[in-house]
Amino acid sequence: MTRALAMISGGLDSILAAKLMKDQGIEVIGICFKSYFFNEDSARRMVDQIGVRLEVVDFSKEHFEMVKNPKNGYGKNMNPCIDCHAMMMRYSGELLEKFQADFIITGEVLNQRPMSQNRTALDKVKKESGIGNKILRPLCAKNLQPTEMEQQGLVDREKLLDISGRSRKVQMELAEKWGIKEYPSPAGGCKLTEPNYSKRLKDILQNKKDVEEREIQLLRFGRHFRVSENAKIISTRTADEAEHIKKLLGKDDTIFLARDFKGSMVIGVGELSQEDIEFAAKVTARYSKGKDSEKVVVKYGKYGKPSNNIIEVETITDKELDKYIVN
CATH class of the missing domain: 3.40.50.620 (HUPs)
Structure with missing residues (x-):
């Protein structure tokens, strides 16, 4: 036959x-x-x-x-x-x-x-x-x-x-x-045909020589901001995205959450400078229920450990977001 x-x-x-x-x-x-x-x-x-x-x-x-x-x-x-x-x-x-x-x-x-x-x-x-x-x-x-x-x-x-x-x-x-x-x-099944995903992939290939599998999987979720060659910030859009992302995080990743408001979970991937931490906190404020407040308190820490660090920031402006956003 x-x-x-x-x-x-x-x-x-x-x-x-x-x-x-x-x-x-x-x-x-x-x-x-x-x-x-x-x-x-x-x-x-x-x-x-x-x-x-x-x-x-x-x-x-x-x-x-x-x-x-x-x-x-x-x-x-x-x-x-x-x-x-x-x-x-x-x-x-x-x-x-x-x-x-x-x-x-x-x-x-x-x-x-x-x-x-x-x-x-x-x-x-x-x-x-x-x-x-x-x-x-x-x-x-x-x-x-x-x-x-x-x-x-x-x-x-x-x-x-x-x-x-x-x-x-x-x-x-x-x-x-x-x-x-x-x-x-x-063409609905291939991520490489999607404009926003492609921008994120191009960004990570330009900024990192050895890309890990989990970093490729992270490209599927959230809003991505390139803050330096060695670090980027990801802001989740939904609770479902947050659950998917949690499965991909490790002990070196940093989590940011608005202390007094519900909102996006923000992740810092890579080596974060103090300036990067402040940026991530501002993004956290921007995508929280407190975005219209004069100041927002953001707590942060390494994934899997207590978020004992506190920073108070203003909400980031759209101009600042546009400067760093990848998609």
């Missing part, structure tokens, strides 16, 4: 490509990649809707090294889509033997994304992956040259599609036809 590995991003296109192959009688195994910037949660929900097994590949460290300096550059934000797709395909190619599969399926659509899915980009990914002759793009295959899988009769080319462009009308019609009811918006 013919077997294929389907690269499942968690979006609609990849699951439609897998379903199209499954309906040709091909055994399909889903492959999902996990990194610091995206995970497998959506992919698991998607494969459940078409009855396909999913294997998760964690390539976080290698992927991050590529993100720092991608050969083909970035998209609109910090998304190195061409290099990312090529890396995923290379990994998938290495799994062909493990799963005794014949070829790889992707959900790419010609010209859906102007930079990463035009014909030149698709050809570049095919070449740089090192397994180009084993890649099939079922949703747009009729717009491309026949692959060896089609020529050898493993796949019926007449049952493949010729989708092109940015419209998702055909995909949505197929989803309804096949009973796929739950799917995310396009």
